[in-house]
Amino acid sequence: MSKPKIVILGAGYGGMMTAVRLEKELKAEDADITLVNKHNYHYQTTWLHEAAAGTIHHDRTRMLIKNVINTKRVKFVQDTVESIDRENKKVALKNGEIAYDYLIVALGFESNTFGIKGLAENAFAIRSVNTARKIREHIEYKFASYNNDPDAKDSDLTIVVGGAGLSGIEFLGELVDRIPDLCKEYDIDPNKVKIVDVEGMPFVLPPFDRELAKYAQNYLESKGVVFKLSTFIKEATPEGVKVQKKDSEELEEIQAGTVVWTGGVKANHIPADSGFETNRGKIQVTEDLRYPEDDHVFAVGDVAVVFPKNAERPYPPTAQIAIQEAENLAKNIKHILHGEKTEAFVYKPKGTVASLGEKQAIGVVFDHKLTGKPAAAMKKVIDDRYLLMLGGVPLVLKKGKLNLL
Ligand SMILES: Cc1cc2nc3c(=O)[nH]c(=O)nc-3n(C[C@H](O)[C@H](O)[C@H](O)COP(=O)(O)OP(=O)(O)OC[C@H]3O[C@@H](n4cnc5c(N)ncnc54)[C@H](O)[C@@H]3O)c2cc1C
Structure with missing residues (x-):
C-alpha cells in the first residue's frame, strides 16, 4: 500500500518547524513528507531588520534547507507555489505540480501597503x-x-x-x-x-x-x-x-x-486566490489547525488565523506562535495517521522582547519587565533557542548570537 503524502508549503518558521518535528514524530513507513519552498534556504525573518540596516550580513540570517532537514526523510522541492487545487488534492508549482493526501500551508506574510498612494x-x-x-x-x-x-x-x-x-x-x-x-x-x-x-x-x-x-x-x-x-x-x-x-x-x-x-x-495571497474561505485573507483554522471545510488541509503561521477558545481576538502573527503551532500540528498529523484524537492548539506565551540595536532592548519575559542590556541578552537567548530547536547545538554554534556576546 502506498504511504500517505504530506506536503508542506513554505519553509519559514511554521513550515520548517513542522518538517523537522514530523521527521521526529513519524517513522519512515508512516508517510512521505515533502517540503516546498521558493528558495533553497530558510531565513530568520525576525533578524531581517538587522540585515536591512547592515548591522549583520544577510548570510547570517539564512541557512541551506538541506543542512537542517534530514533529506532522506523529508524531500525538498525548490519551486514557487502558484495555486492550490483542493478538489483534486494538487498544488500547482511554477515548474510542475505536486499531489498530496495531507497539505500544510505555511506560506507566511506579505507587506500590506493599505492602498497608500505610491x-x-x-x-x-x-x-x-x-x-x-x-x-x-x-x-x-x-x-x-x-x-x-x-x-x-x-x-x-x-x-x-x-x-x-x-x-x-x-x-x-x-x-x-x-x-x-x-x-x-x-x-x-x-x-x-x-x-x-x-x-x-x-x-x-x-x-x-x-x-x-x-x-x-x-x-x-x-x-x-x-x-x-x-x-x-x-x-x-x-x-x-x-x-x-x-x-x-x-x-x-x-x-x-x-x-x-x-x-x-497581510497573509500570503495564494490561499485566497485559490478559493479558500478567508478571514481578512488568512485561512481561519479550527483549534487543531485544520481548514474547517477540508480534513486534509492545515495551516500554520502568518497565513493562518486561530482564535483562542471563547476569545474575540485571534492570536497575533508572530514567529513564536508559528513555531508552537508547528509543534502542535506535527503531533496532530501523527495522531491522525494513527487514528487518534487530535489536540487543540493552546499558545503558551514565553514573553516578547524588542531589540533596540546590539546592546539595548525592552521586553516582558515570564511576566518580568526587562530593559537595557539584560533585555538585549534575553533577545539573543530567544534567537538561539529557536536555532537549538531547529538544528541542535551545531546550528547554534554556526549561526547563534550568544557566542558573540
Ligand atoms: C523585521 C521583523 C521583525 C520581527 N520580529 C519578530 C519578533 O521579534 N518576534 C516574533 O515572534 N515575530 C517577529 N516578527 C514576525 C515573524 O517574523 C512572523 O510572524 C513569522 O515570520 C511568520 O512565520 P511563517 O512561517 O508563517 O512565515 P514566513 O516567515 O513569512 O515564511 C514563509 C515562507 O514561505 C515561502 N514562500 C512564500 N511564498 C511562497 C511561494 N509562492 N512558493 C514557495 N514558497 C513561498 C517564503 O520564502 C518563506 O520561506 C518579525 C517580522 C519582521 C518582518
Whole structure:
C-alpha cells in the first residue's frame, strides 16, 4: 500500500518547524513528507531588520534547507507555489505540480501597503533576504554617493520609517547603531543624517507595556530619531513622503533618500486566490489547525488565523506562535495517521522582547519587565533557542548570537 503524502508549503518558521518535528514524530513507513519552498534556504525573518540596516550580513540570517532537514526523510522541492487545487488534492508549482493526501500551508506574510498612494513603488519593505539586502545596499549607496555625486542633496541622507510596531522599532534600533559607522566610512557629518519615524497611533509599540514602549521611544530619541506620532503617510513619491497629522488638513512633505514601510503585513495571497474561505485573507483554522471545510488541509503561521477558545481576538502573527503551532500540528498529523484524537492548539506565551540595536532592548519575559542590556541578552537567548530547536547545538554554534556576546 502506498504511504500517505504530506506536503508542506513554505519553509519559514511554521513550515520548517513542522518538517523537522514530523521527521521526529513519524517513522519512515508512516508517510512521505515533502517540503516546498521558493528558495533553497530558510531565513530568520525576525533578524531581517538587522540585515536591512547592515548591522549583520544577510548570510547570517539564512541557512541551506538541506543542512537542517534530514533529506532522506523529508524531500525538498525548490519551486514557487502558484495555486492550490483542493478538489483534486494538487498544488500547482511554477515548474510542475505536486499531489498530496495531507497539505500544510505555511506560506507566511506579505507587506500590506493599505492602498497608500505610491508606497508599493517608492518604499522598501522588510520582507525577505532579498528585500533586506536591497535596503542595506540602497542606504549604503546613498551615503557613498553623497560626497561624489554633484546632484546629491542633504535629504539623500534622510531615512523615513513608516510604522512604529515591532519591526519598525527594531529596524530603527539597528539604524542608530549603523549610521555612525556609515558616516565614518563615507566622511559624512552625522548631523546631516535624519531618521524620521511616522506612526498613525499616538504612541509606539502598540501591543507592549506603555512604560517599556516609552523607554524604547526615549532611547531612540536620545540617538536622534524623530517620531511623528498620530501622523499618517498619505503618499510616497520618488522624493520622499507626504504626511498628515491627525485632525489636520495640511500635508507635510518630508524629502528622503530612503523610505522603509514597516506599517503592516497581510497573509500570503495564494490561499485566497485559490478559493479558500478567508478571514481578512488568512485561512481561519479550527483549534487543531485544520481548514474547517477540508480534513486534509492545515495551516500554520502568518497565513493562518486561530482564535483562542471563547476569545474575540485571534492570536497575533508572530514567529513564536508559528513555531508552537508547528509543534502542535506535527503531533496532530501523527495522531491522525494513527487514528487518534487530535489536540487543540493552546499558545503558551514565553514573553516578547524588542531589540533596540546590539546592546539595548525592552521586553516582558515570564511576566518580568526587562530593559537595557539584560533585555538585549534575553533577545539573543530567544534567537538561539529557536536555532537549538531547529538544528541542535551545531546550528547554534554556526549561526547563534550568544557566542558573540
Ligand atoms: C523585521 C521583523 C521583525 C520581527 N520580529 C519578530 C519578533 O521579534 N518576534 C516574533 O515572534 N515575530 C517577529 N516578527 C514576525 C515573524 O517574523 C512572523 O510572524 C513569522 O515570520 C511568520 O512565520 P511563517 O512561517 O508563517 O512565515 P514566513 O516567515 O513569512 O515564511 C514563509 C515562507 O514561505 C515561502 N514562500 C512564500 N511564498 C511562497 C511561494 N509562492 N512558493 C514557495 N514558497 C513561498 C517564503 O520564502 C518563506 O520561506 C518579525 C517580522 C519582521 C518582518
